[in-house]
Amino acid sequence: MxxxxxxxxxxxxxxxxxxxxxxxxxxxxxxxxxxxxxxxxxxxxxxxxxxxxxxxxxxxxxxxxxxxxxxxxxxxxxxxxxxxxxxxxxxxxxxxxxxxxxxxxxxxxxxxxxxxxxxxxxxxxxxxxxxxxxxxxxxxxxxxxxxxxxxxxxxxxxxxxxxxxxxxxxxxxxxxxxxxxEPRFAYRASLVDVARNFIAVDDVLDHLDRMALLKLNVLHLHLTDDQGWRLQIDAWPELTGVGASTSVGGGGGGFYTKDDYRRIVDYAAERFITVVPEIDLPGHTNAALSAYPELNCDGVAREPYEGVEVGFSSLCADPARAEATDRFLADVLSEVAELTPGPWIHVGGDEPLATEHDDFLDLVGRITTAAAATGKTVIAYHEMGASSELPPGTIGHYWDLTAAHEMAPNRRDEPVRPYPESAGQARSFLEQGGRLVLAPADTTYLDMMYPDRPAGPLGTELGTRWASTITLEEAYAWRPEETVEGLEESDILGVAASIWTETIETVPDFEFMVFPRIAAIAEVGWSPADARDEAGFRTRLVTLGAHLDALGVAYRKVGGVDWAE
Missing domain, CATH: 3.30.379.10 (Chitobiase/beta-hexosaminidase domain 2-like)
Structure with a gap:
């Protein structure tokens, strides 16, 4: 390209x-x-x-x-x-x-x-x-x-x-x-999971400043998951009354009031960064299911969850619960949209392992219809591409592995490959008039361990390695157009660098895993593809590192860069 x-x-x-x-x-x-x-x-x-x-x-x-x-x-x-x-x-x-x-x-x-x-x-x-x-x-x-x-x-x-x-x-x-x-791609995101472990408003604002320095222009906030619901919803107050009380490991909860969220949105807007709120549906919903029994098919509230497993929760598709489910979707998505001036709303859709296929398709239709009714453009993880009836122009968010993923020796105990259906699900968005945001886990998930598995700033091991381990060089070498076979440059709305917080409990932990690898993804998303130069990038990181030092960022000083002492 x-x-x-x-x-x-x-x-x-x-x-x-x-x-x-x-x-x-x-x-x-x-x-x-x-x-x-x-x-x-x-x-x-x-x-x-x-x-x-x-x-x-x-x-x-x-x-x-x-x-x-x-x-x-x-x-x-x-x-x-x-x-x-x-x-x-x-x-x-x-x-x-x-x-x-x-x-x-x-x-x-x-x-x-x-x-x-x-x-x-x-x-x-x-x-x-x-x-x-x-x-x-x-x-x-x-x-x-x-x-x-x-x-x-x-x-x-x-x-x-x-x-x-x-x-x-x-x-x-x-x-x-x-x-x-000028940028290569219009959408250049930092995805921050505030659901597994909550991140305070001031720390989000600090991250927005660092995003601006790297010309990232989208803050994707993963606001809900099994472990916590992090945004006040007036029509369903127990989403934060009960659903925000937990986090991974039992370290307490937290949530953003509407004024908190507005503060983040306004601060981002001053830096020309668009906030994309994600309400993850129909799976990853245990926090909501623990707050409201009527959202469960059996009418029994689930226990709050503090673990790290995925794929065990789902909204109910039973017609007997349709009124509660549809009211929940309409109320939540409309309130989130009203708080968010940007053009997009993200409705999740990943890992629906606890939802039967037909139920999933039914729920996808109801979720995306409710989201589109807010006037926003819908974004959804690639699994929702299983539906051929998405609102026109729905954006697909591809998070699976790159098409050419190869497991390097000793990077994990068992090799992993992309799910066979993922590429087809991603292409479904294109066939329905949408485009793709690309965020393959083996290249852009910044919670993946560094290969040498160093201890973090506080002496604990950080990250996971279910998809891979990721070096700075591997992040920089990523070619978005090769993520899914057959992509054209025009198919790509943009890229995202993601940080999931199952193992991230403090700001230094967050910064250590995010920086400097996020700088590599920022350059992939901004700079001309034919001017890629890893040696030059490493040298330019010296200047960036000096700025990060001055900002007090606890970044990982990876090898191969002449970082200032």
Missing amino acids: HRRSTFPRFPFVAAALVGALLALTACTGEPDRNGVVVTGIVPAPAEFELADGSPFTLTDAARLVAVGGGARAVAETFAAPARAATGFPLPVVDGDAEASDDSTARSTDLELVVDADAALGNEGYTLVSGADGVRITASAPAGLFLGTQSLRQLLPAEIEHADATRSPDGGWLVPAVSIAD
Whole structure:
């Protein structure tokens, strides 16, 4: 598959040469001709060129000049943490479309320009920096924000500290570069399971900041499972009254009030990240079944569950329980949709092992009909592709193994292969007018162990290995278009990196398993497929690691990367 550039009017090198340039210059860690070390950006931009001029110096005279609709909000989002890090006032001032040619323009300015005529797409941007200032241009505010995240990585890592005493000795230098950039896929997700073990609001917000740094634009929250129901539903209060009381291992529960959830959604929106809520149905529902006996075919509430097994629970398809089941679906999905401004709602569908096939098809129809009635586009795991009557345009979420999965020696006791029906179920979504989000477990499940099975930050063994173990190299080498045989690039809406929390109880545990492998998936989802360069990626991780260090992220310092000490 080859990606066609949408930046033909910029005098930058062609995409293939850009890959070489990134490998030979921006990714070597060698200083450019002005003495500023440039290790590059993660994910790699579509086009990147070191310029001949001197670097830009961010001083206390700097202004952020906002031009065009939405530019001021982006400038303020960037300026707030930068003020804390630098101690500079960094005022945001309104400019005009000719700001760069205006006599009032200053060499200390950072110009953030939204120009609808720039033809850069919703998330594309250009960034030019040098002694005469920094200018980021985009067709839409989302692209402008993503340009600021590249600027964030070009600045010294101290920019991540909320402590102005940490200013670098050499000043706040930005190398002279020219960038033209856009994403490969429109949907680039971090899937976070908050159901097995609950994750507090502030910790989710921290993760959103790290997602933004990597240009991930979807936070998929797995809100319900056998072990816990994590979102307040007014019409069914015991979903959180009883269903949120447990977690894996009996460590207590937790849930998001509607105000909590709105806070997450709003914080994400400021970073142009869309929240996709998942209510996992019809299986993985023991938390709901323990809260409401009428959802069970026998009318008896299930015991709360604190284990890690899957496939034992199911909503009831018995016609005698249809009224309760359908009311539950309509109430829950409508309340979730009302809280969620994004276009998608995820209804699960995975591992329906306790649901008879005919009952499953019946429930799929009722679940997806209720979800579509909210006005949202439905997303479902690939198992729901067993139905040929999905709402038009339903998105399939493929989580099984890659088509060419091969078990390496000693990676687990028994070999595993993709389920034979999984590929056909995935293609069913395409046949019904939908597209696919690809998240194969053997490549993108970040709860899979590292091969050397290291102890986590708190000394415990983390993760599972039912699908595989996953190295940084394997995550980076993944080719989404080869996940299911016969896929075209146009079939793929995007990719997701998933973290399931059966063994994840603390924030350091979470960060240790997620970073840096999520950076590999972010680059797979963003950067041109034909510019993949593992050596360059490893070198650019040095810069990213410095930023993660400054943020206090407890990431795994895998081998093969010259991490800062």
